[in-house]
């Protein structure tokens with residue numbers, strides 16, 4: 001109990017010294033009064049100046065992402081190791097998933113990505129995976145947790161692929177294996193296919209677990225089966241994929257990896 005008393009005493013003596021000013025200590029009171037104001041104005045000026053500086057600093061990092069370093073990226077729209085250059089195109093939106101396969105609402109039309117495999121379906125999937133490579137500068141590359149190699153055809157540039165596009169490639173690879181057609185898998189040996197298949201499946205497992213989506217999936221009572229079923233067409237909070245796709249298309253680097 002000694003400490004709080006000590007503290008109280010301290011506070012009281014502090015406040016006494018600042019409020020109970022003995023006039024006799026300050027014979028030239030008017031001058032002192034104006035000095036106080038000068039000091040106040042000075043502090044106010046410093047505060048405003050600092051405020052403007054902070055505002056400019058935060059604006060710079062949002063509008064000019066190239067001035068924000070990969071290392072300074074901690075919290076915000078992007079996760080720590082995502083490419084800082086993509087921050088301006090990250091936008092969240094409510095998105096109602098389509099049931100895909102288990103269509104029970106008349107308005108819930110099958111998507112172009114669903115089977116049966118047609119020329120149109122294959123083209124739609126292909127389009128998703130034709131972008132994704134972007135070129136970094138040496139400086140940007142040096143900030144990555146895992147740096148990339150210098151381009152052979154364009155020295156001074158450093159190619160990387162954005163995760164989402166490789167993930168879509170893997171999903172498409174599995175789709176083709178599930179619904180095989182004449183002419184699939186050209187240029188791949190059986191051994192290569194076995195590795196590729198394993199890679200894509202387990203890679204996607206890690207992606208799903210990494211994102212850890214905790215959106216509640218509601219259920220409904222399915223009379224025909226006398227049991228509950230998932231209502232897959234619920235609202236999720238999603239990144240606007242079109243914006244990411246357009247950015248990747250505009251910034252596409254000339255590189256292809258199988």
Ligand SMILES: *[C@@H]1O[C@H](CO)[C@@H](O)[C@H](O)[C@H]1NC(C)=O
Pocket residue numbers: 145146
């Ligand atoms: C990427 O960086 C992490 C952390 O330093 C490291 O553990 C991992 O082995 C690196 N991967 C490659 C392919 O170098």
